[in-house]
Amino acid sequence: MSEQKSDRDTLISADENRAMFDRIAKNYDAANRAISMGMDRLWRRETIALLRPFRGGRYLDIGTGTGDLAFEILDQSANVLIDGIDPSGQMLEIARGKAAGRGVGDAVSFFPADALDLPMESETYDGIVSGFCFRNIECRQKALGEMLRVLKPGGMLVILEATRPENPLVRLGYNLYTPLVPIIGRILGGGSAYKYLVDSIGDFPQPGTVTDMFSAAGFSSVQFKPLTFGTVCIFSGKK
Numbered sequence: 001m002s003e004q005k006s007d008r009d010t011l012i013s014a015d016e017n018r019a020m021f022d023r024i025a026k027n028y029d030a031a032n033r034a035i036s037m038g039m040d041r042l043w044r045r046e047t048i049a050l051l052r053p054f055r056g057g058r059y060l061d062i063g064t065g066t067g068d069l070a071f072e073i074l075d076q077s078a079n080v081l082i083d084g085i086d087p088s089g090q091m092l093e094i095a096r097g098k099a100a101g102r103g104v105g106d107a108v109s110f111f112p113a114d115a116l117d118l119p120m121e122s123e124t125y126d127g128i129v130s131g132f133c134f135r136n137i138e139c140r141q142k143a144l145g146e147m148l149r150v151l152k153p154g155g156m157l158v159i160l161e162a163t164r165p166e167n168p169l170v171r172l173g174y175n176l177y178t179p180l181v182p183i184i185g186r187i188l189g190g191g192s193a194y195k196y197l198v199d200s201i202g203d204f205p206q207p208g209t210v211t212d213m214f215s216a217a218g219f220s221s222v223q224f225k226p227l228t229f230g231t232v233c234i235f236s237g238k239k
């Protein structure tokens, strides 16, 4: 897969991601809600439903940001342990604040790490989720290899990502809406980050290419599920 930084300028390092998300952390949740028109809650629910977390399971949320996917796992299953990792200290601070507000105790740990070099032993997790992060990772194929490594046999990987709709009519509406996204982002203090968001969705491979990458990494039962007219997709695979 020719996915090196030299080919695509929207593939940026964990350090560059950290700097960008540190800058926008404070207003990230508000911007997310506004730009997705509140749909992100539904997308997260669907994502974790596909993960099918079970009591006593151990889960990893990669690029956890402000922690909403990790909290959704807690909402859908009791007695789980979750690690949420992210290079952005500011995003993690907000996630920790939310965890304290929810009183989740030791069920979730948030700490800094890079998807390309996971600091965990092999076969640690029953499942891995990642929301709106895979698109940002500098070498996605390598990240998939790391995810496979830390999953237990039979474990599920579920990735939620923003995609370009394929239906021409929907694409028309999408093309009219996306120029507004950087404006909304700017109003909510996001600077150029939301222009990057639109550009990186434009550069992101079509769903069939993403599922090929899952298979190439060694995942089985690979599938994708488009939601909201294909403006987001949930990709899943089993170890």
Ligand SMILES: C[S@@+](CC[C@H](N)C(=O)[O-])C[C@H]1O[C@@H](n2cnc3c(N)ncnc32)[C@H](O)[C@@H]1O
Binding pocket: 013, 014, 017, 018, 021, 032, 062, 063, 064, 065, 066, 067, 068, 069, 085, 086, 087, 088, 091, 113, 114, 115, 116, 130, 131, 132, 133, 136, 137, 138
């Ligand atoms: C758009 S936010 C998504 C946050 C959260 N998952 C959500 O659903 O709202 C993307 C997150 O991925 C993180 N990220 C970017 N590159 C990463 C990497 N290489 N490893 C781990 N996390 C990364 C960013 O710091 C950022 O917090």
